[in-house]
Amino acid sequence: MDKKPTGTPAGAEQLKSDLKAKTPGRFYVLYGEEDYLRRYYLEQLKRLLLDDLTADFNFHRLNPENFSVDLLADCMEALPMMAEHTMILAEDVDLFGVTDAERLCALLSDIPAYCTLALTYGEFKPDKRKRKLWDAIEKNAVLAEFRYQSESDLRAWIRRHFAHEKKTISPELCGYLLQQCGLSMTRLDAEIGKICAYSGAETVVRADIDAVVEPTLDAVVFQLTDALAARRFDDALKLLHTLLKMQNDAIPIVAAIGAQMRRLHAAKILLNEGKSAEELAQLCSMPSFAATKTMGQARRLSDGFCRKAVLLCCETDEQLKTSYGDEERLVELLILQLAEEARHD
Numbered sequence: 001m002d003k004k005p006t007g008t009p010a011g012a013e014q015l016k017s018d019l020k021a022k023t024p025g026r027f028y029v030l031y032g033e034e035d036y037l038r039r040y041y042l043e044q045l046k047r048l049l050l051d052d053l054t055a056d057f058n059f060h061r062l063n064p065e066n067f068s069v070d071l072l073a074d075c076m077e078a079l080p081m082m083a084e085h086t087m088i089l090a091e092d093v094d095l096f097g098v099t100d101a102e103r104l105c106a107l108l109s110d111i112p113a114y115c116t117l118a119l120t121y122g123e124f125k126p127d128k129r130k131r132k133l134w135d136a137i138e139k140n141a142v143l144a145e146f147r148y149q150s151e152s153d154l155r156a157w158i159r160r161h162f163a164h165e166k167k168t169i170s171p172e173l174c175g176y177l178l179q180q181c182g183l184s185m186t187r188l189d190a191e192i193g194k195i196c197a198y199s200g201a202e203t204v205v206r207a208d209i210d211a212v213v214e215p216t217l218d219a220v221v222f223q224l225t226d227a228l229a230a231r232r233f234d235d236a237l238k239l240l241h242t243l244l245k246m247q248n249d250a251i252p253i254v255a256a257i258g259a260q261m262r263r264l265h266a267a268k269i270l271l272n273e274g275k276s277a278e279e280l281a282q283l284c285s286m287p288s289f290a291a292t293k294t295m296g297q298a299r300r301l302s303d304g305f306c307r308k309a310v311l312l313c314c315e316t317d318e319q320l321k322t323s324y325g326d327e328e329r330l331v332e333l334l335i336l337q338l339a340e341e342a343r344h345d
Helices: 008-021 035-049 069-077 101-108 131-140 151-164 171-181 185-198 206-212 217-229 233-246 250-272 277-284 288-299 303-322 327-343
Strands: 027-031 059-062 086-091 115-121 142-145
Touching (some): 008 035, 027 035, 035 185, 069 086, 101 131, 151 171, 151 185, 171 185, 171 217, 171 288, 185 206, 217 233, 217 288, 233 250, 233 327, 250 277, 250 288, 250 303, 250 327
Parallel strands (some): 027 115, 059 086, 086 115
16 A cells, blocks of 8 residues: 555544645545534545546445445446546445455455545444454554544634624634534534524624524533522423423433533532632533533532432433333423422532
């Protein structure tokens, strides 16, 4: 292979470098939780390798239904027609499940110079026990992982997207939008489009976001725990009913509430030790804006409430998974118990 073996952290940068230099490699594995970036760089690779006139002849698409080692070999051997390159895209194909692994290893180790093979996965789980096949992939492929971006990178990206639509948004509202949508660029892109279509002004305001953005499950749970911390118990119940409309299954709701209660407990412990929101963000792998707000919630609650809240969530989760009771009633009872604990906190 003409490409130097590339480790996971550097793989995405290697792909970007290849695209910028217009020197495509022969073998890429694109994977990771941030599907927006994965799709974007895959499309850039296709544009570099293919042209509109001959793409039908030189682009080969494989999937779990049609994949075979024979078909992969045929695609590799197909010479480019009226072009310099061919491209093979294999989506979510389990290479480690094939029967002819030895032949597959040989193919992956000797991809023709005119051909680029790109494998894509949302989650890439190589079976490293199959040593020869994993060695062939690790040695010859650029392993490009696309993770969720940092909060600072996302804030800059959000501002650029709004600027492209001739709109401005404040740093504070960038943080609020992230709180409502989470870190997925795919979701953010869709919600930014909705905001731009809704707002007729050059400057985006919070009312624009609240009017059209659909908050994530975690965002509503955060609002619910904030209502409990502020002793706004009627609001907490209203938010629970919002959650029940969003998610028919009660188990994910309780899991999300439980996760936030564990973060609150961790925040309380850190506060007692004089630690900062940055340390909570690192400990719980959460964005800094969410860590700061969680620290604010924890300041309004006692150690006893935080411990009891975690236990109540665990008990409700067990009841949901082991009984045939009314799920909605069990979740409502959890919120009432949490409210009662907060009322006497």
